[in-house]
Amino acid sequence: MSLDESPREQSEFTRKKLTRFLCQELLYEFVTHRLDSHREQEINEFLSLDRDSARELENLNKGLRYAQQASEVKISPRLREALLNFEPHWKKRLREWTLWSSQRGWKTLPYAFVAMALALGLFATKPWIKSLDEDVMLAEQLKKEPDMVPQPTPTPPAEPTTVPTVAMAPAPGNVPPPALLAPPDTPSALAARPAATPAPATVAKAPDPAPAPLPTPSPDPADYQAALAEAKAGQMATDAEQMGHGFLFRAEIEVSDFHNSWPAIRDKVVALGGKVAGNVELGWLRKSTESYFHFTLPESNYSEFELFLGTFSPVRFSKDRHPRVMPEGQIRIILTVKDGMTTNEGSSETP
Amino acid sequence: METSLIDTVAKYFYFLSLDEQVAVGTSFRVLSEIKSQGYMDLSHRAQWIALAHRYRDKIKKIPRREWVLSPGEKGFSFPKGFDTSGWINFLNNGDVQEVEAVLLSRILNLPDEEVAAGLGVTIGTVRYRVGRGLRAMGGYIES
Numbered sequence: 001m002s003l004d005e006s007p008r009e010q011s012e013f014t015r016k017k018l019t020r021f022l023c024q025e026l027l028y029e030f031v032t033h034r035l036d037s038h039r040e041q042e043i044n045e046f047l048s049l050d051r052d053s054a055r056e057l058e059n060l061n062k063g064l065r066y067a068q069q070a071s072e073v074k075i076s077p078r079l080r081e082a083l084l085n086f087e088p089h090w091k092k093r094l095r096e097w098t099l100w101s102s103q104r105g106w107k108t109l110p111y112a113f114v115a116m117a118l119a120l121g122l123f124a125t126k127p128w129i130k131s132l133d134e135d136v137m138l139a140e141q142l143k144k145e146p147d148m149v150p151q152p153t154p155t156p157p158a159e160p161t162t163v164p165t166v167a168m169a170p171a172p173g174n175v176p177p178p179a180l181l182a183p184p185d186t187p188s189a190l191a192a193r194p195a196a197t198p199a200p201a202t203v204a205k206a207p208d209p210a211p212a213p214l215p216t217p218s219p220d221p222a223d224y225q226a227a228l229a230e231a232k233a234g235q236m237a238t239d240a241e242q243m244g245h246g247f248l249f250r251a252e253i254e255v256s257d258f259h260n261s262w263p264a265i266r267d268k269v270v271a272l273g274g275k276v277a278g279n280v281e282l283g284w285l286r287k288s289t290e291s292y293f294h295f296t297l298p299e300s301n302y303s304e305f306e307l308f309l310g311t312f313s314p315v316r317f318s319k320d321r322h323p324r325v326m327p328e329g330q331i332r333i334i335l336t337v338k339d340g341m342t343t344n345e346g347s348s349e350t351p
Numbered sequence: 352m353e354t355s356l357i358d359t360v361a362k363y364f365y366f367l368s369l370d371e372q373v374a375v376g377t378s379f380r381v382l383s384e385i386k387s388q389g390y391m392d393l394s395h396r397a398q399w400i401a402l403a404h405r406y407r408d409k410i411k412k413i414p415r416r417e418w419v420l421s422p423g424e425k426g427f428s429f430p431k432g433f434d435t436s437g438w439i440n441f442l443n444n445g446d447v448q449e450v451e452a453v454l455l456s457r458i459l460n461l462p463d464e465e466v467a468a469g470l471g472v473t474i475g476t477v478r479y480r481v482g483r484g485l486r487a488m489g490g491y492i493e494s
Contacts, residue, residue: 028482059489060482066437066492067457067485070366072430075358079426083357083378 018042023053027060246325249302249333251317253309258339261312262291265337268308269293272301277332289339299331313340353391356399357382359459362427363403364410366454369439371426372415380413381406396462400455400469407451440491441484449484456481 016022018039023046029035030043047054101109255261266283274295276282284292297305309315317333326332360381365374381402385391390398406413429435442450455466456477463481467474 024486025479025482028478028485034478056486059486061489062492063453063485063487063489064457066488067453069430069433070438071458071460072433073362073365073458074428075361076424076426076428078424079361079375080354080357083361083375083382084354 018046020046020050020053023047023050024056027053027057031057031060031064246322247331248320248322248324249317249331250320250335251309251315251333252336252338253313253315254338254340255312256340258289258291258337258341262337265291265293265309265312265335268305269295269297272305273298274301274305274333283337286336289342291337293333293335293337295335296326296330296332299329302331305333309335353393355393356385356391359396359399359461360385360403362459363454364406365427366438366458367407367442367450368410369435369442370415372417373410373413375426376416377406377410377413379416397465397468400461400466401471404451404470407447434492437488437492441488444491445484445487446480449480449487452477452480453484453488457485 023043026035026039026043030040033040035043047057262283262285269282274282274297276295278294280292280294282293282295286292306315306317322332324332357378361374361378364377364381365371368374368377384402385395385399388398388402390402441453451470452466455461455469456463461469463474463477467477470477
């Protein structure tokens with residue numbers, strides 16, 4: 001039941017005959033003196049006659065007194081202060097930090113900024129991961145292409161520069177000048193390039209994006225050799241930058257007694273501390289007349305190994321630059337042993 | 352923030368729960384909302400009531416908060432000789448709308464017009480609920 005104070009409803013109530021129900025419903029209005037005097041008089045008279053309504057009035061008065069007492073409940077100042085200063089926990093922390101930094105942190109702010117920049121830089125560059133990348137990775141060998149080394153980038157890198165180093169082989173100096181001036185190898189040509197020709201003082205040049213201008217051959221052999229050496233030095237420097245600092249030793253040897261020689265070479269490699277690299281076993285018979293060795297060897301044993309090979313036939317190692325870097329004191333060698341009786345077939349090529 | 356706002360909200364939830372930690376936890380939540388909506392001054396008492404009313408049935412779900420700094424400290428103190436059993440009986444057995452109307456109108460002494468605006472009912476409805484609630488509450492009080 002909704003009671004409104006509008007005059008229209010007031011007049012409706014005044015027109016209604018006062019019943020017990022109506023009297024009890026109007027008790028709150030009665031005690032708060034919101035009724036007109038005529039209605040109040042009616043209720044007073046009714047209450048004197050009706051005991052139930054009088055009891056309800058008594059309950060109402062008790063309730064009013066009780067509510068009056070309850071309204072005097074006090075809140076402690078400390079609780080009020082706690083509620084007044086209420087802030088979420090994170091906001092309190094932030095405010096404390098702001099206060100701290102404003103009091104003493106301004107001077108350290110640049111240092112904090114620099115420290116953060118350093119940390120960010122370290123996180124971005126990850127030098128520790130770079131050092132891990134420089135660890136040695138031995139070449140992965142495929143059965144079909146045993147000494148094919150996967151290139152680190154898809155773009156055709158510079159061909160490893162062949163640096164003639166150790167010369168046990170006879171007659172160095174037979175470098176054919178036209179080989180230097182040959183057109184750059186294509187990647188497919190690189191794959192088919194012989195690992196080491198019997199007397200390869202040379203020099204398959206890498207495709208150089210900006211090759212040093214080579215002089216045209218002059219009729220004077222001395223001038224031509226000087227120009228050649230100069231161009232070669234420039235080319236090597238460029239190649240060295242492109243290829244990193246690793247080296248790969250390649251050699252090819254022809255033996256007269258193939259079936260006895262290659263196991264002897266294998267045993268010598270093992271005896272000198274050589275360890276197989278790649279995926280094929282040491283001395284893998286690529287053909288019935290050709291044995292393939294891909295191994296690592298302590299650098300200190302290199303000379304002895306070279307001397308040992310010299311007992312079979314003259315051998316010449318070529319030292320190629322290679323992106324893979326070996327540990328200090330270790331070298332990586334690819335050696336092909338061929339049957340000297342069938343060398344003229346000339347079909348075995350290492351890419 | 353208005354002191355009367357804090358008292359109103361805190362007492363409202365204390366009388367509805369009779370548990371200080373529940374009252375404080377809910378009051379924190381409601382005061383935070385009132386603050387965020389910019390209803391801190393007295394002219395927004397109807398909004399206080401409306402927001403408190405929204406949380407009336409949620410007080411059991413809101414985490415309790417321990418605010419006491421020293422043991423035995425009480426946040427709410429009743430007048431001397433006040434017997435809470437009458438209110439407890441009324442709270443447990445009375446009509447929830449009548450309990451709320453009595454609380455807002457007669458205990459927190461908020462004007463009927465603002466209570467009506469806050470609860471979204473007419474003034475007549477507020478007075479009707481208050482009258483019935485007071486009579487019911489008086490019946491629970493042992494004289």
